[in-house]
Amino acid sequence: MAMATDAKSPGSPSLSPRRLLSRIGPTGFLAFLLAILIAVPILAVFAQSFTSTGDLWSHMARTVLPDYIANTLILLGIVGSATLVTGTACAWTVTMHDFRGRTLLQWLLLLPLAMPAYVMAYTYTDFLQFAGPVQSWLRATFGWRRGDYWFPEIRSAWGAGLVLASVLYPYVYVLARAAFLEQSVCVLEAGRTLGCSAFGAFRRVALPLARPALVAGVGYALMETLADFGAVSYFGIDTFTVGIYRTWFAVHSPTMAAQLAAVLLLFVLALVGLERLSRGRMRFHQTTSRYRALPAPRLSRRGTAAAWAVCLTPVFFGFLLPGAVLIRMVLRGETELTMARFTDLVANTVILGASGAALVVGTALLVIHGVRHDRSRLALGAVRLASLGYATPGTVIAVGILLAVGLLHDWAGWSVGTLLGSTIVGILYGYLIRFFVVAYGPLESGFAKIGPNLEGAARSLGHSPFQVLRRVHLPLLRPSLLSAAMLVFVDICKELPATMILRPFNFDTLAIEAFRMASTERLDDAALPALVIVLVGLAPVIYLSRTIAASRPGHGG
């Protein structure tokens, strides 16, 4: 008897591919299909890269490639460390201390999220360059001439890195704050009783506990940095992504551009792998289920001033200063925008943002539910591939879609010209790829907070997996869903390159209008649409801040 069962055991069931597929179930299979759909354009780019490009590689390797790599790494280093320090310090300050204006700062700190990086780039470069108002004023006031004085060069890796960091640190801030809020105060108090000072408890207990969240936040910032073209090209920093654009638009070698993109994505895959690794460990960081309100010590007057200084600095550089510069530009501009066109731009932007957010969040929900429900490795693998979209430059995604669409035409004879030309299906697909992970992240952590037995209970009470999703998960995930939707909405409002090339006829958005003006060097006229993008993004950002505050376990049960 025992022998007979023993003989069966080597064929452990997870090893046979047929069993694997039969075990995946409908929800997991749907998740797999959706994730693959998201990954298809990325795969198309990879596929395109398997063509020889002659000696172009060796030429680039001899000339510009080392620069691209060095610049990219320097930029990643600056953005990574600056967002980490700023985001963590601010989150710690406003979460663990009580002082006048704390609530105000809590949401002020999020505002830079609404600032598109390319808008930051052109306001800052215009403001701080040699011919800009600051240096002109200095020269006029002190009678200096060129070479008489030192002024930091804004068009440098440092300039670009710090400016990018000042709008990307909120990713770290948001996740760090959520992590600090979730930490049981008991753990911190245990640290104190073991002889740590308040700062010591932060450094030795809170910080290591928040590590997965911090890594994830920095990961988002780095992926945005990698994908960015608009801002870094304005700063004149030749990053890898600039290289991809250049190889395509100047060398006119789409193949070489695809090869560079593939290299970039492999690099990102490594980054994502690291990020996943750290998230995987997060489960071990589950603290007790007993929570007490965090004891935020009341700060002295001097402490309050210090807290304000810490938190207001990034807000100033990431929002207030560029906002003021933009307003100054608007006032100087002589915009030709008619009211009708302006309304149209805002409407289009909001339509894309809203429908895109609904699509991306809905898809992410189905995917994560499937992955979680069927615990399918196949689907999980597809999800990892799909997550690459966030680090992929918008243009590469657009090209990936166009390549995939081209293959569809070549193989099946389906032409999607009308579909692309007259509907927003193409752009929405682009957003799905680009921002999938933006929605997936918050939903994943939202799901993680729902005990696995709730699903089991609902199933044994006669509900199918999709009914469970609707009747149990959806209501419980509401805060996560909304924050995911808000993040995606804001990101879509700011998105430019994919929108540019995938949109239907006569469909301009605020971002496109800002780009049109900036590209024809009418910066002052670009300021108005840019400012409105920021305004459109503000409401969701403020809402986001409120949901985070309410997310504390035990609050709002």
Add this chain to the structure above:
Amino acid sequence: MFARKIAGLTFAFGAFAAASVQAQEVNVYNSRHYNTDRAIYETFTKATGIKVNIIEGNHDELIQRIKSEGAGSPADLFITVDAGRLAAAAKEGLLAPVTSPALDAIKVPANLRDPNGAWWGLSTRARIIVYAKDRVKPEQIKDYEDLAKPEWKGQVLTRSGTHPYSLALTASIIDADGEEKAEAWVKGLVANLARQPQGGDTDQIKAVAVGEGDLALANTYYVGKLITSAKQEDRAVAEKIGVIFPNQGNRGTHVNLSGAGVVKTSPNAENARKLLEHLLSPEAQRMFADGNMEFPVNPAVKPHPELIKLGDFKAADVNAASFADHTPQALRIMDRAGWK
């Protein structure tokens, strides 16, 4: 209202496709982002009743989109700021030659259009040298080649080498002087730079005005925009600078050419031809000239008076196809010489 719009955009495409068969319209894939262009389309619609649908984007992206859409592409007319890309598109067989008595009657100079009519030039801008009036005498510099002379060390301002304008200029130097001399020229130019290449053309002009360097490469379009600006500070910048049309003693000043071609798969080829005729008509050419500070290709239309004031000049022959061929070479040379 939003909901209706979404529904219309996402789901009603079938109806749209059916309707578009009879509707009088023309679909333009345009890599120019000027408001003037849109104003010109409006005059076209007013005159003919044909609706102009626009997608704007980078020309390479637009070419990719046309290719991917394949036989069912709605693209009718393809317009770019870089005639080299038009020539390349024509070479790939994406464009269909068009001619008509009306087009012939316009007498676009032969070097500003494809001999078969696969593409037609619309407007040009000259790549000129801007100098600081208070520090430079116009006699000191004559040709593009002079920018590489050691005497201008630390004084030359330019935008990124990757920009199509810079690439086209280097390609034109290759065309005129050969690769070797072109590489030496780029090296000399890079050695003379006042700072890393950065910003747009306007940034270069302003930098000259405030003394960051003495010489800059810029387009007539941007100079004209500053001269005619409503803003006092812009006009003040224009006051401080002078312009030189280079190479008047030999091949002439390098010009950038915007142009248009009818897409081979065009579903509204007839309308596309009409739009092309309209774009070359005196009315539209007037708008290119006055609204956008460009040089019209229609010989019957004069440039903007302020541009005429800059002086009469001899433009170099545009050989779009040969420039397109030289661009990859130009880029390699610039990579090696470090014109970032």
Add this chain to the structure above:
Amino acid sequence: MTEFSAPTVVLTGITHHYGRHRAVDDVSLSVSPREVVCIVGPSGCGKSTLLRLISGLETVQAGTIAVGGTTLATAERSLPPEKRPVGMMFQDFALFPHLTVAGNIAFGQTDRPRAERSRRVAELLELMGLARYADAYPHTLSGGQQQRVALARAMARDPQVLLLDEPFSALDEQLRRSVRGEVVRLIRASGIATIVVTHDPEEAMEIGSRVVVMEAGRIVQTATPLDLYRNPANSFVARLFGEVNRFEATVEDGHLTTPLGRFATPALESGTRVEVACRIEDMALAPLGERPDAVPVRVRHSSFLGASTRICLDLPGKDDGGEVHARLPGHVDVKPGEELAAVVDAKRVMLFPAV
């Protein structure tokens, strides 16, 4: 007894792997109507997996599961959990935090008409003594109340089988005793065949009319609580249901010699190595010299536990002859170092094959 009526639940040859780990190994079990069966075993023995397999939360890899005469799952074909006439109660109760008590109980009854649904909810609330809390949210209730909500929710669909996974482990010690009796009463009153999983043998004996002992994925013994206590199938079961003194010994001429005395084992061949065990409560102590068959022992220390006294005794021998324990009812006054005689009733001695 119930063995003759058609069983409600029949498991045949269930084997289940997690990766390479065999969590359940060839388990067959049947549960009769109205019967409450308790599965007990240490954590990781596969008992919870068995419940998840019956409820459909895990897919069967080998074997079959039938409930009420219908096959629910085989390796080839498996009904999803929502299609099974099975109610399950989870260790952490898994109450829906976004629904009220009434909402939780009504959750599983979507296919019933509204009126019937609310009637059933009201009935269950009444039964569970929760009528006052219909509109309360779960987190405002005490642990015991939450438990009754979970039970009501599982019973609301009138399942043919009720599965309870460690139902009392989330409660604290004092609450557990009172709640346990209450829940058992409710379940028995409902007449639903029930399988309860627990790691607590005492709990198993209290709840189960029949107790199934599992170890390392296999069923070791299925019997009534008394049978398990008196006639355990092996040393593991014996130890599970109480503290035992254990010795190894070899049969010689139909007898075994142990530190606690000589016992006749006519059925065993000479030379057989066996494990001899006796429950510590089966030990009797007497003053020295009072009983001739007694073994002299010396008290090492004693602990008074209220209902009984547990005494640790040194066996005679060279330096350290080993120690044995005895549990005597009530308070027994002994001093460390006191010499006593220990006696074991031969009928209570258990023999197992030596490991």
